Amino acid sequence: MPEFDFESLKSRYSRFLSKRDCSKTLIKFWDAPQGDVIEMAGGMPNAGFFPVDSIDVHVCDKPFGQRSEDGLVAHMDRNEPSDMPLSTSLQYTNTEGMEPLLKFARNLTQKIHPPAYDGWDACLVMGSSDGLYKVFEVLCDEDSTVMMEEFTFTPVISSVKIQGGHVVPVKMQLSADPKMQGIDVGLMEEMLDNWHVGPYKHLNKPKALYTVATGQNPTGMTLSAEKRKQIYRLAQKHDFLIVEDDPYGYLFFPPYDAENPLKNAYWEQDSSLTPQKYIDEFLVKSFVTIDTDARVIRLETFSKMFAPGLRLSFVVANKFFTERVVNIGEVSTRAPSGVSQAVVYTVIRELGKRHAAEYENPIDAMFAGWVEWLMKVAGTYTQRRNIAFKSLYETESYKQGLFKVMEPSAGMFIDLKPVWSQEDLAKADHFDHIMEEMDQLNACLIKSGVQVVLGYRMAVDREASKDTCDFIRVTIAYAKDDEQIVEACHRIGAGFSQFFAQRQK
Amino acid sequence: MPEFDFESLKSRYSRFLSKRDCSKTLIKFWDAPQGDVIEMAGGMPNAGFFPVDSIDVHVCDKPFGQRSEDGLVAHMDRNEPSDMPLSTSLQYTNTEGMEPLLKFARNLTQKIHPPAYDGWDACLVMGSSDGLYKVFEVLCDEDSTVMMEEFTFTPVISSVKIQGGHVVPVKMQLSADPKMQGIDVGLMEEMLDNWHVGPYKHLNKPKALYTVATGQNPTGMTLSAEKRKQIYRLAQKHDFLIVEDDPYGYLFFPPYDAENPLKNAYWEQDSSLTPQKYIDEFLVKSFVTIDTDARVIRLETFSKMFAPGLRLSFVVANKFFTERVVNIGEVSTRAPSGVSQAVVYTVIRELGKRHAAEYENPIDAMFAGWVEWLMKVAGTYTQRRNIAFKSLYETESYKQGLFKVMEPSAGMFIDLKPVWSQEDLAKADHFDHIMEEMDQLNACLIKSGVQVVLGYRMAVDREASKDTCDFIRVTIAYAKDDEQIVEACHRIGAGFSQFFAQRQK
Structure with missing residues (x-):
């Protein structure tokens, strides 16, 4: 296993430091106590001045x-x-x-x-x-x-x-x-x-x-x-x-x-x-x-x-x-x-x-x-993931093929993508208006009673990611219980239905 | 009483802002939940995921x-x-x-x-x-x-x-x-x-x-x-x-x-x-x-x-x-x-x-x-101040006029200044060597068993403050009890005596 001491790391990595970091100076006016002395230097209150005797944290395991x-x-x-x-x-x-x-x-x-x-x-x-x-x-x-x-x-x-x-x-x-x-x-x-x-x-x-x-x-x-x-x-x-x-x-x-x-x-x-x-x-x-x-x-x-x-x-x-x-x-x-x-x-x-x-x-x-x-x-998140997937896959709009689930491998988020028709995809400018489309979808989801995050708002460069930013991010972390996840998934399904119904008009 | 709204403060004080502050942009990808929706947006774990049931802080009054x-x-x-x-x-x-x-x-x-x-x-x-x-x-x-x-x-x-x-x-x-x-x-x-x-x-x-x-x-x-x-x-x-x-x-x-x-x-x-x-x-x-x-x-x-x-x-x-x-x-x-x-x-x-x-x-x-x-x-600090003053004023070296106390009006610190002889003060270059002198004093204090801070080390510009930086800073905050303050003051007195005795040689 390679071994690096501080000096070799310094000589290897100093070139990565910012100018601001390099110009930083630490000004210290005190020294660590030397030997058996009474410490009258540091401006620290004695622990006797803290208004706390003890703290008990009741653990939830x-x-x-x-x-x-x-x-x-x-x-x-x-x-x-x-x-x-x-x-x-x-x-x-x-x-x-x-x-x-x-x-x-x-x-x-x-x-x-x-x-x-x-x-x-x-x-x-x-x-x-x-x-x-x-x-x-x-x-x-x-x-x-x-x-x-x-x-x-x-x-x-x-x-x-x-x-x-x-x-x-x-x-x-x-x-x-x-x-x-x-x-x-x-x-x-x-x-x-x-x-x-x-x-x-x-x-x-x-x-x-x-x-x-x-x-x-x-x-x-x-x-x-x-x-x-x-x-x-x-x-x-x-x-x-x-x-x-x-x-x-x-x-x-x-x-x-x-x-x-x-x-x-x-x-x-x-x-x-x-x-x-x-x-x-x-x-x-x-x-x-x-x-x-x-x-x-x-x-x-x-x-x-x-x-x-x-x-x-x-x-x-x-x-x-x-x-x-x-x-x-x-x-x-x-x-x-x-x-x-x-x-x-x-x-x-x-x-x-x-x-x-x-x-x-x-x-x-x-x-x-x-x-x-x-x-x-992690087990509880997996339970939530399971419930969310099951509920999403059971929605009418999923069965109708209105959205896909980008199945995550870890974490707090499940992303969903509307499935565009062949007709939509055939339009040369379909993804030029993708943010407006996603805003429409968002409005439908809010109307259905669920708050999500729009993928394009998490793009580093919206223009560069316009072909793939057509997803919403849903978190399974914050819901108060499994029932709320089920309900949210139903609402998401309803939101997608409404969005596509509206687009057809 | 003058009244300022945000805009008037902004127009009045924007000129004080740094370039770095002005160039700062906050990038937010989420919105506050709108109306009666299920919040599936923010990446926050539900409080049910915290391993803490309750906390009791026993107060010390x-x-x-x-x-x-x-x-x-x-x-x-x-x-x-x-x-x-x-x-x-x-x-x-x-x-x-x-x-x-x-x-x-x-x-x-x-x-x-x-x-x-x-x-x-x-x-x-x-x-x-x-x-x-x-x-x-x-x-x-x-x-x-x-x-x-x-x-x-x-x-x-x-x-x-x-x-x-x-x-x-x-x-x-x-x-x-x-x-x-x-x-x-x-x-x-x-x-x-x-x-x-x-x-x-x-x-x-x-x-x-x-x-x-x-x-x-x-x-x-x-x-x-x-x-x-x-x-x-x-x-x-x-x-x-x-x-x-x-x-x-x-x-x-x-x-x-x-x-x-x-x-x-x-x-x-x-x-x-x-x-x-x-x-x-x-x-x-x-x-x-x-x-x-x-x-x-x-x-x-x-x-x-x-x-x-x-x-x-x-x-x-x-x-x-x-x-x-x-x-x-x-x-x-x-x-x-x-x-x-x-x-x-x-x-x-x-x-x-x-x-x-x-x-x-x-x-x-x-x-x-x-x-x-x-x-x-504040009462406990006042007690400590009283004990420190009393103990310092009772030391032999104080009685011999070896140091003065710069009586503070508030806070954690008492500063002490060596009293230089007329002879010292008459030397044109006395304050040119003041930091070396203070280092000597510090060595004597450490030898006597007390750790303090040297005033010159807290000067913004040592050269510009050389005539007045000849003090030490002592804190009364950290000592474990009154007795330790008394003992520290005795040691400080001894340190001053030793310092001046040494200088005479």
Whole structure:
């Protein structure tokens, strides 16, 4: 396994840094206490000034459950837990995150997505939006170009543009075939090989690819291991970094069985789905696992699998890059909320206590407890996916062939595409008016009582994606229960019917 | 009272915005749900996916106390408190902060520091470092100049410099006289009036003054009401903004009584110090209270009076500026931790419950409970100040006239100055070597077993402040108890003795 020390990473990757990052200076006026001294330097209030004696978090160990049956309570006070008591977590803490939680994040990464080199690290950030802002602040200048999947979480574009940078879409294959899904590697290669004569020749060659590689937002597509390797080889050949945003990776869907629509591999009785099998066979390996060059920056968040209100994510990258990200925090946000860190850490620790007997090292028990929770959440999403598919496939408008389902392989989203008639498709200008058409569809869906997202609004370049942006994004994450998903799917069916009825007039 | 609507603020203050701020675009792909629809749009997990059933925060209602005697517990679950239940605070929330806490912040500001115009607002940020970073991102370009007190919390310089901006020190009067303390207004006026022939003529005239106006860090000085008026008039005349950072304002010290050193106005039995008197007579009014132009940006933090680990502050400014600050959050940090917001809100609400009977509106009870807590903390700091002064004045080295105490009027810090001999002062080059001298003093202090901060390390421009940077900053905030403060003061005394003994050799 390649090994990189800090200096070699620095000499290898400094050329990727933005001018703004390079000009950044940290001004510190204090020193760490030296030896056995009374600390009268730092402007920190003693923990005795905090109006909090203790915090008890009653853990809920299954989705949509009440308190766990064995009454798991994450307890914190000025001394507990000993490695992250309130007197620490409510105090000023290290910008990169508190060590016990960082250790957990590193351990999780090593076990699920082991990087292919030595010399990586993790740092905490305030959610992945904050993480991406910092990453692009480290990387982007006015003359920087970042590639993105042609449909993406478009607010990320703002994070590049505020640095003055430019974004360029890469075409995707929107396919049900797991081998085909996601970035069209052939077109990407062609674009890069012919950059200086291509449509983006006025821009510099890309410094980075931003990708949601698993359960992509909004398409639900997942890049196969083979495609990841091909893309990584392109990154080496054309020397760009890969920024992998992975909020949905744990929400992997087993294949849908139309004969047995409610079948759920996560929930089968005598289940053969062990945590190890989930990790080895269900979860798709991150780009970091093939990253022999240390050129991948991975973002993982607690937002989807724990709670968004925590504002807590972590960045995994080579330790030169994590230090740059932390340094931006030093002059801006400082550390993520210590309360959030304490809640996440103690709740996961509590979830792990059931496994305490199995493992010598508490961090392994925490890992086991956390993966168990991830599987419960993924199982519930799979149930929701099943119900949504079943309900959609049962609608009259589906049976009439008015829309198709772009079956996702992971994540929170199901995308639906109207099926245009041969007549429509024969018109040379059909896709010139696609946004107006989709707005019409949207109006019908709202009239039917369902709010969705229009695919074209998530296009990096609407014109460049006009032939494929005719889909709507539906989330199964927010509905209050299965019944509401069924009802929403009926309404969606009704909306499509109304749309096509209206068009015929 | 002047009234400004958003458009008039925009036309008045747009010229202060940085190019980076102006070029910022927010890209949103979703709409707020319209009417009675099922929300299948936003990528938010349902609250049922959060592994938290409820949180109980056991409140400590006096500094260094245990749980409050009447057992105050801030309870949160999916439905409680009704205006900020966990299902909301653990979810994605508004970038500007959750409304109940914002309302509390606005109410607090209106009651203690009522702005002198209509058209202001408040927004939450992730601590004042984050707030200042965002404020200077809104304001500063490569050609921007920001004035700062010559001694300051120097990491703020980084927040200006990362934008490419420049900082310029303004001279201070380091005086025990409350009328004289802080910024030397005469020199400031002279500097501004003669900018184009002065030492900073290569820079643009300042866009803003950054000031810690009360209990200044590191000097403990407080600008009098009269000086604030004079500075405000200068801001009008030379058209700059005032960025007021106020972490220490509530920690006001009553005058020290050498005859009765442990006298503490906060703690007297039959105390005549009511909350109203504390607000009216002790607390120094913010610059916003004289801000008829809407040109002041005020930052108040929960770090010192609640806990730093929350990473929670709020910015008070005209609503055009608060919107700009929030917009930076939209493309970077998003909202502050919902867990932090919930803990602060519910704990203060709990502290207010004792006053529920006195007020019709719960927000007034919260205010009363919070001010009561502030006074308890300020009282404890006053006790610590008293003990520190008494102990310092009792040291041999003080009695021998080896050092002076720069008595602070508020805050966390006490600064001490070595007293140089007439002989030293007569040397033309005495202050040319002042940093080496102070390093020597520091070595003696560390050898005596106490860690302090050197004043010169908090100078904006060491050369420009060389005649007055010969002080050390000592904090009374972090010591674990009164005894440790006494011990630290003894060690400080010993350090000074050793320093001067060494110099004589």
